[in-house]
Amino acid sequence: DAGVIQSPRHEVTEMGQEVTLRCKPISGHDYLFWYRQTMMRGLELLIYFNNNVPIDDSGMPEDRFSAKMPNASFSTLKIQPSEPRDSAVYFCASSFQVTNTEAFFGQGTRLTVV
Protein backbone atom coordinates (compact mmCIF):
# COMPACT_ATOMS: atom_id res chain seq x y z
CA ASP A 1 0.00 0.00 0.00
CA ALA A 2 1.24 3.51 -0.79
CA GLY A 3 0.21 4.80 2.59
CA VAL A 4 -2.11 7.71 3.29
CA ILE A 5 -2.18 10.00 0.29
CA GLN A 6 -3.01 13.67 0.58
CA SER A 7 -3.45 16.26 -2.11
CA PRO A 8 -2.42 18.85 -2.86
CA ARG A 9 0.91 19.00 -1.04
CA HIS A 10 0.89 22.78 -1.15
CA GLU A 11 -1.97 25.21 -1.61
CA VAL A 12 -1.83 28.97 -1.78
CA THR A 13 -5.11 30.77 -1.99
CA GLU A 14 -6.56 34.20 -1.46
CA MET A 15 -8.67 35.09 1.52
CA GLY A 16 -12.33 34.36 0.90
CA GLN A 17 -11.74 31.53 -1.53
CA GLU A 18 -12.91 27.98 -1.00
CA VAL A 19 -10.23 25.40 -0.30
CA THR A 20 -10.65 21.63 -0.54
CA LEU A 21 -8.09 19.23 0.85
CA ARG A 22 -8.21 15.58 -0.12
CA CYS A 23 -7.21 12.35 1.54
CA LYS A 24 -7.05 8.71 0.54
CA PRO A 25 -6.65 6.48 3.60
CA ILE A 26 -4.91 3.14 3.69
CA SER A 27 -7.17 0.43 2.34
CA GLY A 28 -8.90 -1.51 5.08
CA HIS A 29 -8.53 1.15 7.77
CA ASP A 30 -11.76 1.95 9.58
CA TYR A 31 -10.74 5.25 11.12
CA LEU A 32 -9.80 8.50 9.42
CA PHE A 33 -8.55 11.60 11.20
CA TRP A 34 -7.98 15.19 10.13
CA TYR A 35 -5.39 17.24 12.04
CA ARG A 36 -4.13 20.79 11.80
CA GLN A 37 -0.62 21.78 12.86
CA THR A 38 0.64 25.27 13.58
CA MET A 39 3.58 26.62 15.53
CA MET A 40 1.28 28.23 18.06
CA ARG A 41 -1.18 25.41 18.70
CA GLY A 42 0.76 22.29 17.78
CA LEU A 43 -1.06 19.28 16.35
CA GLU A 44 -4.81 19.57 16.82
CA LEU A 45 -7.39 16.91 16.05
CA LEU A 46 -10.18 18.46 13.97
CA ILE A 47 -12.49 15.56 13.24
CA TYR A 48 -12.43 11.80 12.91
CA PHE A 49 -14.55 9.22 11.11
CA ASN A 50 -15.31 5.59 11.81
CA ASN A 51 -16.56 3.56 8.86
CA ASN A 52 -17.19 6.79 6.95
CA VAL A 53 -19.35 8.26 9.72
CA PRO A 54 -18.19 11.43 11.53
CA ILE A 55 -17.77 10.52 15.19
CA ASP A 56 -16.29 13.60 16.80
CA ASP A 57 -16.06 17.00 15.15
CA SER A 58 -15.54 18.99 18.33
CA GLY A 59 -12.15 20.12 17.09
CA MET A 60 -13.49 21.80 13.98
CA PRO A 61 -12.79 25.46 14.66
CA GLU A 62 -15.74 27.11 12.94
CA ASP A 63 -18.65 26.54 10.61
CA ARG A 64 -16.36 27.53 7.78
CA PHE A 65 -14.79 24.09 8.14
CA SER A 66 -16.53 20.96 6.94
CA ALA A 67 -15.40 17.40 6.32
CA LYS A 68 -16.92 14.53 4.42
CA MET A 69 -16.15 10.91 3.78
CA PRO A 70 -18.38 9.71 0.94
CA ASN A 71 -16.72 6.28 0.84
CA ALA A 72 -14.03 4.23 2.55
CA SER A 73 -11.30 5.43 0.22
CA PHE A 74 -11.81 9.18 0.14
CA SER A 75 -12.28 12.13 2.44
CA THR A 76 -12.29 15.90 2.01
CA LEU A 77 -11.76 18.82 4.32
CA LYS A 78 -13.26 22.03 3.03
CA ILE A 79 -12.75 25.59 4.22
CA GLN A 80 -15.20 28.16 2.90
CA PRO A 81 -14.44 31.03 3.04
CA SER A 82 -10.77 30.73 3.87
CA GLU A 83 -8.98 33.23 6.12
CA PRO A 84 -5.27 33.95 6.71
CA ARG A 85 -5.46 32.39 10.18
CA ASP A 86 -6.34 29.07 8.53
CA SER A 87 -2.78 28.88 7.23
CA ALA A 88 -1.32 25.66 8.61
CA VAL A 89 -0.28 22.16 7.68
CA TYR A 90 -3.25 19.82 7.52
CA PHE A 91 -2.65 16.12 8.07
CA CYS A 92 -4.86 13.20 7.35
CA ALA A 93 -4.31 9.90 9.17
CA SER A 94 -5.94 6.48 9.19
CA SER A 95 -5.89 3.46 11.47
CA PHE A 96 -7.44 0.07 12.12
CA GLN A 97 -10.39 -0.21 14.42
CA VAL A 98 -9.07 -2.75 16.82
CA THR A 99 -6.06 -3.49 18.99
CA ASN A 100 -4.20 -0.21 19.28
CA THR A 101 -4.10 3.51 18.58
CA GLU A 102 -1.40 3.48 15.91
CA ALA A 103 -2.28 5.93 13.18
CA PHE A 104 -0.60 6.31 9.81
CA PHE A 105 -0.18 9.88 8.65
CA GLY A 106 -0.02 11.38 5.22
CA GLN A 107 2.59 13.88 4.14
CA GLY A 108 0.28 16.79 4.86
CA THR A 109 -1.02 19.74 2.89
CA ARG A 110 0.62 23.08 3.59
CA LEU A 111 -2.08 25.71 3.22
CA THR A 112 -1.25 29.38 2.89
CA VAL A 113 -4.08 31.89 2.78
CA VAL A 114 -3.01 35.36 1.70
Next chain:
Amino acid sequence: LAKTTQPISMDSYEGQEVNITCSHNNIATNDYITWYQQFPSQGPRFIIQGYKTKVTNEVASLFIPADRKSSTLSLPRVSLSDTAVYYCLVGSSGGYQKVTFGTGTKLQVIP
Protein backbone atom coordinates in the same frame (compact mmCIF):
# COMPACT_ATOMS: atom_id res chain seq x y z
CA LEU B 1 -8.11 10.49 27.23
CA ALA B 2 -5.34 10.60 29.83
CA LYS B 3 -3.35 13.84 29.83
CA THR B 4 0.37 13.51 29.24
CA THR B 5 3.28 15.68 30.32
CA GLN B 6 6.72 15.55 28.78
CA PRO B 7 9.72 17.90 28.57
CA ILE B 8 9.48 20.54 25.89
CA SER B 9 13.01 20.00 24.62
CA MET B 10 16.18 17.96 25.10
CA ASP B 11 19.69 18.06 23.69
CA SER B 12 21.98 15.09 23.27
CA TYR B 13 25.32 14.35 21.65
CA GLU B 14 25.62 11.86 18.87
CA GLY B 15 26.19 8.31 20.03
CA GLN B 16 24.55 8.77 23.40
CA GLU B 17 21.49 7.03 24.70
CA VAL B 18 18.51 9.35 25.09
CA ASN B 19 15.68 8.80 27.52
CA ILE B 20 12.49 10.82 27.24
CA THR B 21 10.03 10.45 30.08
CA CYS B 22 6.31 11.05 29.87
CA SER B 23 3.95 11.40 32.83
CA HIS B 24 0.38 10.14 32.58
CA ASN B 25 -0.95 10.02 36.14
CA ASN B 26 -4.59 9.34 35.24
CA ILE B 27 -3.97 6.51 32.81
CA ALA B 28 -6.92 4.12 32.62
CA THR B 29 -6.78 0.35 32.97
CA ASN B 30 -7.28 -0.33 29.28
CA ASP B 31 -5.03 2.49 28.01
CA TYR B 32 -1.96 1.80 25.89
CA ILE B 33 1.08 4.08 25.71
CA THR B 34 2.24 5.05 22.25
CA TRP B 35 5.14 7.16 21.00
CA TYR B 36 5.37 8.99 17.70
CA GLN B 37 8.23 10.76 15.96
CA GLN B 38 7.84 13.74 13.68
CA PHE B 39 10.47 15.19 11.37
CA PRO B 40 10.07 18.68 9.93
CA SER B 41 7.68 18.82 6.98
CA GLN B 42 6.46 15.28 7.58
CA GLY B 43 3.55 13.65 9.35
CA PRO B 44 4.10 11.88 12.68
CA ARG B 45 5.35 8.31 12.49
CA PHE B 46 4.63 5.52 14.95
CA ILE B 47 7.68 4.39 16.92
CA ILE B 48 6.58 2.02 19.64
CA GLN B 49 3.66 1.04 21.81
CA GLY B 50 3.31 -0.77 25.12
CA TYR B 51 0.99 -1.61 27.97
CA LYS B 52 3.34 -2.57 30.80
CA THR B 53 6.95 -3.53 31.61
CA LYS B 54 9.30 -3.26 28.65
CA VAL B 55 8.86 -3.29 24.91
CA THR B 56 11.72 -3.22 22.44
CA ASN B 57 11.84 -2.97 18.68
CA GLU B 58 14.51 -2.16 16.11
CA VAL B 59 14.17 1.56 16.76
CA ALA B 60 13.61 2.07 20.47
CA SER B 61 12.70 0.65 23.85
CA LEU B 62 9.77 1.62 26.01
CA PHE B 63 9.94 1.21 29.77
CA ILE B 64 6.72 1.26 31.77
CA PRO B 65 6.79 0.91 35.57
CA ALA B 66 4.27 -1.22 37.43
CA ASP B 67 1.99 1.70 38.31
CA ARG B 68 1.96 2.82 34.63
CA LYS B 69 1.81 6.48 35.65
CA SER B 70 4.83 7.27 33.52
CA SER B 71 6.80 5.80 30.66
CA THR B 72 10.27 6.30 29.21
CA LEU B 73 11.21 6.16 25.58
CA SER B 74 14.81 5.09 25.16
CA LEU B 75 16.71 5.76 21.93
CA PRO B 76 20.06 3.94 21.83
CA ARG B 77 23.09 5.69 20.33
CA VAL B 78 21.29 8.58 18.69
CA SER B 79 22.47 10.09 15.45
CA LEU B 80 21.83 13.46 13.85
CA SER B 81 18.93 11.93 11.93
CA ASP B 82 17.11 11.32 15.22
CA THR B 83 16.60 15.06 15.63
CA ALA B 84 12.81 15.32 15.70
CA VAL B 85 9.82 15.95 17.92
CA TYR B 86 8.70 12.96 19.98
CA TYR B 87 5.10 12.65 21.16
CA CYS B 88 3.75 10.49 23.95
CA LEU B 89 0.11 9.46 23.70
CA VAL B 90 -2.16 7.47 25.97
CA GLY B 91 -5.41 5.93 24.80
CA SER B 92 -7.54 2.81 24.92
CA SER B 93 -7.70 0.13 22.29
CA GLY B 94 -10.82 -0.77 20.40
CA GLY B 95 -14.09 1.07 20.23
CA TYR B 96 -14.33 4.70 19.27
CA GLN B 97 -10.80 5.88 19.65
CA LYS B 98 -8.95 8.98 18.62
CA VAL B 99 -5.32 9.94 18.63
CA THR B 100 -4.70 13.25 20.35
CA PHE B 101 -1.23 14.72 20.54
CA GLY B 102 0.29 16.84 23.29
CA THR B 103 3.11 19.32 22.88
CA GLY B 104 5.85 16.75 22.33
CA THR B 105 9.56 16.81 23.14
CA LYS B 106 11.88 18.42 20.64
CA LEU B 107 15.09 16.38 20.60
CA GLN B 108 18.16 18.07 19.17
CA VAL B 109 21.11 15.78 18.50
CA ILE B 110 24.42 17.61 18.51
CA PRO B 111 27.49 16.44 16.55
